[in-house]
Amino acid sequence: MKLYEFVAKQLFRKYGIATPEGEVADTPESAAQIAGRLGRAVIKAQVLTGGRGKAGGIAPVTQSNALETAKRILGMSIRGLQVRKLLVEEDKSPEKELYLGITIDRGKRRPVLIASRLGGVDIEEAARKAPGSIIRTHIDPLAGLFDYQVRTVSRRLGTDVGDVAFRLYRLFIERDCTLAEINPLGVVADGSLCALDAKITVDDSALFRQPFMEEESGSPEAIAKKHGMSYVALDGNIGCIVNGAGLAMASMDLIKGFGGEPANFMDVRGGAGAEDVADALSIVTSNPNVRAVLVNIFGGITRCDEIAVGIRDFRRRMDIRLPVVVRLTGTGEAEARRLLLSTGVIAADSSEDGARQVVALAHQP
Amino acid sequence: MAQGRWWLLLISRDTRVIVQGMTGKAGSFQARQMLEFGTNIVAGVSPGRGGEEVHGVPVFDSVEEGVAETGADASVIFVPARSAADALFEADDAGIGLVVCITEGVPVKDTMRVCRYFEGRARLIGPNCPGITVPGECKIGIMPNGxxxxxxxxxxxxxxxxxxxxxxxxxxxxxxxxxxxxxxxxxxxxxxxxxxxxxxxxxxxxxxxxxxxxxxxxxxxxxxxxxxxxxxxxxxxxxxxxxxxxxxxxxxxxxxxxxxxxxxxxxxxxxxxxxxxxxxxxxxxxxxxxxxxxx
Structure with a gap:
């Protein structure tokens, strides 16, 4: 789960990492009021995506243009996300901008501290343009970050970041982060360090022990999650319902290979029953772009006959005309075929066959 | 590990398997599937349930007891995500050589710590995995039979x-x-x-x-x-x-x-x-x- 910048900065302050003084506003008037109090200020759109600066979602303001700027940014949408909150902060004008972040090196199975003199830019960009500027230090997840490691990083960086690095690591570990990033970490006039931006991603698997509030929303993603399924909306017109993430991605790729475009990713997970499939169908078909649906189930713990009952009941209840191609194999397969015989769904006998048929149906005028 | 045959891939029909979390729904269901496959399941572990039996297999309170009583050399884990790391540390400390963790949703911090702890010791497959199967010999995990x-x-x-x-x-x-x-x-x-x-x-x-x-x-x-x-x-x-x-x-x-x-x-x-x-x-x-x- 990604945290908003203002939430991440609250967390920074809790862990003793300095941030600019600032407040959150959700109306232009309150934003202007805060800016007036701060003097030289920056207004920053609070959305969970990168590229805010390039999109014009971050702007320095004066007393005279604060209201107008806040109004403009609150009306924006950045990469499809509506700006509903602003962070209004004092403008720190740092002398130097560094990068300091901790993430997980999946291959080495350890956290890695990354530092760079080239703060303020995308770290992947910096790594490509000037690979020598990136300092990487792997951290033993049992022993923690050592003094000597931080000394070495500070020496190579030319700035003592020891205190901030230790605080950031403590936050990273205690709050189950997969990313804790300060970019830029500003060196301000008096030589002190200040986290000018904050990016934190918390491990979804650790939310049971991390008291972060999940974003409440009625999005198909959120509804699917509530049902123990995983859904990701895409741009195409072929709905997909599959058990297992790997098989789901394989099905989407096959659809693409036959010239179609998947409308979504959906993994209904092992052991799904009749009601789960009906829920999955209603989530997938709630997308108005969907012209045909592929259900691809490899039965094991998931019983094909249960899935068939779900499809049959959904079609009876909803009276949908949408063509549905079903490929069921494994436990309860024969019974499933019998159940679906009179329902008008189209049977497929392999993943490839299912993908081919559903693409043809979606292309029909 | 069982002598003589384990050079094949980690497991054979001689591998003696412990099921951690065997009294749970998934653990008990999958233990039966493994038994039907022919896996040599020698013990189950569920803290507080020692002395019971599941599918005729004795259940112990700890992995250590299970190993001492049965000579188990591999373990498969079905315990919930929040206690999976603990179960993994326990298996390694009891001298288990191969641990297969089926549990989904284990925090990545826990997995990193377990991997570090296991270095030079037990071999880990998973978490969030279907396990390992040698056809005709042994299945440790949840791949369907047949x-x-x-x-x-x-x-x-x-x-x-x-x-x-x-x-x-x-x-x-x-x-x-x-x-x-x-x-x-x-x-x-x-x-x-x-x-x-x-x-x-x-x-x-x-x-x-x-x-x-x-x-x-x-x-x-x-x-x-x-x-x-x-x-x-x-x-x-x-x-x-x-x-x-x-x-x-x-x-x-x-x-x-x-x-x-x-x-x-x-x-x-x-x-x-x-x-x-x-x-x-x-x-x-x-x-x-x-x-x-x-x-």
Whole structure:
């Protein structure tokens, strides 16, 4: 789960990492009021995506243009996300901008501290343009970050970041982060360090022990999650319902290979029953772009006959005309075929066959 | 590990298996499936339930007791995510040599700590994985019974149902498997593709390897460099070409972060490393068939 910048900065302050003084506003008037109090200020759109600066979602303001700027940014949408909150902060004008972040090196199975003199830019960009500027230090997840490691990083960086690095690591570990990033970490006039931006991603698997509030929303993603399924909306017109993430991605790729475009990713997970499939169908078909649906189930713990009952009941209840191609194999397969015989769904006998048929149906005028 | 046979791939019919979390719903159901497969399950472990029996197998309060009483050398874990790491540490401390963690949703911090603790000690497969199966010998995990056929193709995959689908397709086409390993869909896995390829290279029962990858991380790329050094052919199939960036595709580890972890990168690296790339399940069967015919 990604945290908003203002939430991440609250967390920074809790862990003793300095941030600019600032407040959150959700109306232009309150934003202007805060800016007036701060003097030289920056207004920053609070959305969970990168590229805010390039999109014009971050702007320095004066007393005279604060209201107008806040109004403009609150009306924006950045990469499809509506700006509903602003962070209004004092403008720190740092002398130097560094990068300091901790993430997980999946291959080495350890956290890695990354530092760079080239703060303020995308770290992947910096790594490509000037690979020598990136300092990487792997951290033993049992022993923690050592003094000597931080000394070495500070020496190579030319700035003592020891205190901030230790605080950031403590936050990273205690709050189950997969990313804790300060970019830029500003060196301000008096030589002190200040986290000018904050990016934190918390491990979804650790939310049971991390008291972060999940974003409440009625999005198909959120509804699917509530049902123990995983859904990701895409741009195409072929709905997909599959058990297992790997098989789901394989099905989407096959659809693409036959010239179609998947409308979504959906993994209904092992052991799904009749009601789960009906829920999955209603989530997938709630997308108005969907012209045909592929259900691809490899039965094991998931019983094909249960899935068939779900499809049959959904079609009876909803009276949908949408063509549905079903490929069921494994436990309860024969019974499933019998159940679906009179329902008008189209049977497929392999993943490839299912993908081919559903693409043809979606292309029909 | 059981003597004499475990050089094949980690397990055999002599492997003595403990089921941690056997009194739970999934643990008890899957223990029965494993018993029906022919796996030698010698003990279950559930704290506070020592002295009970599940499917005729004795349950102990701790792994240590289970090992002392039965000589178990492998363990499979079905305990809930919040206590999975504890169960893993317990297995390693009790001297278990191979631990398969089925549990999904283990925090990645816990897995990193477990991997560090296991270094030079127990071998870990998973978490969030379907386990390992040697057809006709032993199954530790949750792969369905009845889809495997003894043979000479090693299978290693990050997926569950996609693995079952491919294994079943191979079987239906008369192509048997030496060992199938699901390394799991988490960001930080115990066994990596590279580990599995090294094992298959050494395994006398394996003639060719099928590697099934997906978006996220660099496990496929890390293994690609090893393929050149192998004497055995590798067929690779990577899914997630249609996956958008920054979205988790079901598996916690299946996410394209920034510019890294795309299916295209993985396919490129694997092909450069000398693997044959399959475009879909049907093509996997064709390529494996052709490879075996050449050998």
């Amino acid at each position: 889809i495997h056929l003894p043979g000479r193709v090693g299978v290693v995959s990050r997926s569950g149902t996609l693995t079952y689908e491919l294994v079943e397709l191979l079987t239906r086409n008369g192509i048997g498997q030496s060992t199938s390993i699901g390394i799991g869909g988490d960001p930080v896995p115990g066994m990596s593709f590279l580990d599995a390829l090294s094992l298959f290279e050494k395994d006398e029962k394996t003639d060719a390897v099928l590697l099934v990858g997906e978006i996220g991380g660099t496990s496929e790329e890390d293994a690609a460099g090893f393929i050149h050094k192998m004497s055995k052919p590798v067929i690779a199939y990577v899914v997630g070409i249609t996956a958008p960036p920054e979205k988790t595709m079901g598996h916690a580890g299946a996410i394209i972060s920034g510019r890294s972890g795309t299916a295209q990168d993985k396919i490129y690296a694997l092909e450069k490393g000398g693997a044959m790339i399959a475009s879909g399940p049907g093509d996997v069967v064709e390529k494996v068939k052709r490879t075996l015919a050449k050998n």
